[in-house]
Amino acid sequence: WHHNPGHLPVTEVSVDPCLTRVLRPHQRTGLVFLYECVVGMRLEGHFGAILADEMGLGKTLQCIALVWMLLKQGPYGSRAVLNRVLVVTPSSLVANWSKEFQRWLGRERLTTFVVDQKSKPKEFANLPHVRVMLISYEMFVRYHGDVRDIQFDLLICDEGHRLKNTNIRAATVGNLLWSLDGK
Structure with a gap:
């Protein structure tokens, strides 16, 4: 999933509504950051991120949202990433x-x-x-x-x-x- 060898179309991904309704604005921003880093869209050839928010800001929920999203879909032809x-x-x-x-x-x-x-x-x-x-x-x-x-x-x-x-x-x-x- 690190690249798109089949040249599949780049598709938008979406967060499950069960999670979007509870994510606060800073968590949505964090989720976008995590997603872009993990799928290599932020820096070509680099896959990973460090989420260093303060305690109590919902890092666990952001990670759960990322996991659920990428178990179901991905940026290339909507194929699951994980x-x-x-x-x-x-x-x-x-x-x-x-x-x-x-x-x-x-x-x-x-x-x-x-x-x-x-x-x-x-x-x-x-x-x-x-x-x-x-x-x-x-x-x-x-x-x-x-x-x-x-x-x-x-x-x-x-x-x-x-x-x-x-x-x-x-x-x-x-x-x-x-x-x-x-x-």
């Missing part, structure tokens, strides 16, 4: 991410898979209808081999500043996933 998404977050926020996905999209639209003591990444790999995996940094380190074996199209790191310390194992594991397209 198939599988990995969200890595502090352990204290895993349940919150799960609740937020359910709150904004409901289980009928999107089911998430939470890696914990009972549910492992290998199980997620065998569930093609489940498209989003939520994992704590600690579980990410523990199961890095299994996570690396799964093809993810988008990596979201909540509290991503945890990865700036190159001495921590999570940063090392993060480097293993730096290139999500297998390069």
Whole structure:
């Protein structure tokens, strides 16, 4: 999805009405920014973004809106951009991410898979209808081999500043996933 080899027509994408009705103006702006960065429209050849809004401004909702939009559509011929998404977050926020996905999209639209003591990444790999995996940094380190074996199209790191310390194992594991397209 990084480019348009089939020369498909560029099409507009839209945010699901279930989300547009709750997005505040600054979140809409943030969502456009994220979208343009992730699909490489902001800077040619670069795919990714850092969303560094202050706490409480709705970064999680913006990310959920981006994920839902790109699981359903994309800029080239309206084809979906994403198939599988990995969200890595502090352990204290895993349940919150799960609740937020359910709150904004409901289980009928999107089911998430939470890696914990009972549910492992290998199980997620065998569930093609489940498209989003939520994992704590600690579980990410523990199961890095299994996570690396799964093809993810988008990596979201909540509290991503945890990865700036190159001495921590999570940063090392993060480097293993730096290139999500297998390069």
